[in-house]
Amino acid sequence: MPVPLLDLRAQHAQIKDEVVRAMLQVVDDQLFILGQPVERLERAVAELSHTRFAIGCASGTDALLLALRALDIGHGDEVVTTPFTFFATAGTIHNVGATPVFADIDPSTFNMSTAHAAAVVTSRTKAVVPVDLFGQMARLEELSAALPNVPLIEDAAQTIGARRTIDGEWVMAGERATIGTFSFFPSKNLGGYGDGGMMVTQDDAIATRLKRLRVHGGATQYFHDEVGYNSRLDSLQAAVLEAKLPHLADWSRARREHAAYYDRAFADVPEVRTPTIDAGNESIYNQYTVRADRRDALQASLKSKGIGSAVYYPLPLHLQPCFAYLGYREGSCPESEKAAREVLSLPVYPELIRTQQDEVIGAVRAFYGH
Numbered sequence: 001m002p003v004p005l006l007d008l009r010a011q012h013a014q015i016k017d018e019v020v021r022a023m024l025q026v027v028d029d030q031l032f033i034l035g036q037p038v039e040r041l042e043r044a045v046a047e048l049s050h051t052r053f054a055i056g057c058a059s060g061t062d063a064l065l066l067a068l069r070a071l072d073i074g075h076g077d078e079v080v081t082t083p084f085t086f087f088a089t090a091g092t093i094h095n096v097g098a099t100p101v102f103a104d105i106d107p108s109t110f111n112m113s114t115a116h117a118a119a120v121v122t123s124r125t126k127a128v129v130p131v132d133l134f135g136q137m138a139r140l141e142e143l144s145a146a147l148p149n150v151p152l153i154e155d156a157a158q159t160i161g162a163r164r165t166i167d168g169e170w171v172m173a174g175e176r177a178t179i180g181t182f183s184f185f186p187s188k189n190l191g192g193y194g195d196g197g198m199m200v201t202q203d204d205a206i207a208t209r210l211k212r213l214r215v216h217g218g219a220t221q222y223f224h225d226e227v228g229y230n231s232r233l234d235s236l237q238a239a240v241l242e243a244k245l246p247h248l249a250d251w252s253r254a255r256r257e258h259a260a261y262y263d264r265a266f267a268d269v270p271e272v273r274t275p276t277i278d279a280g281n282e283s284i285y286n287q288y289t290v291r292a293d294r295r296d297a298l299q300a301s302l303k304s305k306g307i308g309s310a311v312y313y314p315l316p317l318h319l320q321p322c323f324a325y326l327g328y329r330e331g332s333c334p335e336s337e338k339a340a341r342e343v344l345s346l347p348v349y350p351e352l353i354r355t356q357q358d359e360v361i362g363a364v365r366a367f368y369g370h
């Protein structure tokens with residue numbers, strides 16, 4: 001039986017009636033842009049994230065772009081981020097005219113190292129963009145302490161609903177950031193049926209600015225205080241997401257159970273290093289990412305048996321051709337480069353059944369002769 005990396009059809013089959021009913025309501029209403037489904041979803045995501053405001057937009061990429069713009073970041077400014085992430089994290093910094101400055105990762109969690117971030121801060125640093133990679137939050141409290149007065153944009157595209165204990169209290173992804181950003185790309189834990197994104201904040205003025213930026217920079221239609229974007233969340237997507245949101249906690253729990261099962265199954269396989277979850281973190285496992293000896297050969301072997309896997313990410317951003325102008329080279333961020341050579345993400349989606357997971361485990365063990 002083939003085991004895909006992600007099986008969206010299995011999920012859709014379980015919730016089809018709820019989702020299609022919600023979509024049909026939007027079609028019957030013929031109100032497609034913003035409107036009530038978007039407002040209801042914004043309230044629900046704000047509640048989940050313990051934030052005062054949530055503002056829907058067209059994608060997780062746009063959420064980052066609008067966040068940077070809302071903090072007036074542009075030409076001449078530097079923004080510190082991690083090179084071991086999806087491209088959008090740094091692409092948006094470039095696209096507002098600022099300079100991405102890369103800080104290497106902590107090898108245990110793959111999240112940005114606070115010490116490295118602190119070491120690359122200059123007087124031109126206008127924000128730091130940590131990424132909550134693969135489903136676990138970065139050490140935000142440590143970053144804030146090391147970089148006081150630097151606004152923090154938390155790229156939580158992979159981490160909606162994840163939480164971290166800070167000073168003895170659960171803190172949600174997005175809650176402590178100046179602006180937190182989410183993506184509803186279909187492969188995220190809360191995925192739409194197309195593109196979508198959201199920004200969360202506790203700050204009144206920033207929320208107002210973000211709302212304006214997503215509708216061409218005008219608080220009143222046809223009067224523009226600044227130049228913004230067309231970046232709205234579709235009502236149809238909001239309806240889908242609203243129907244899916246009540247399932248998110250169960251889906252994330254199922255992912256954690258699958259992760260724990262893998263952890264046990266690979267405990268006696270030294271060629272495979274299972275993920276490290278930082279003390280105090282509850283991961284939502286957007287990915288279950290191991291470090292593997294002979295990674296490429298393992299991936300080819302899994303593929304030959306019909307088992308899906310993926311390398312997130314094969315080339316760190318500081319080595320991407322489009323960022324050659326920044327002057328980084330091989331060796332600039334050695335932990336990110338090493339991770340890029342070793343990582344492999346295995347199927348961990350909620351609907352994965354035990355026999356499928358046993359197949360993945362059996363194939364990995366067999367590859368190493370266990």
Ligand SMILES: *Cc1c(COP(=O)(O)O)cnc(C)c1O
Nearest residue numbers: 059060061086088157183184185
């Ligand atoms: C998916 C993702 C994004 C971009 O989200 P889109 O909705 O695809 O634009 C940004 N950052 C990270 C870390 C992501 O995983």
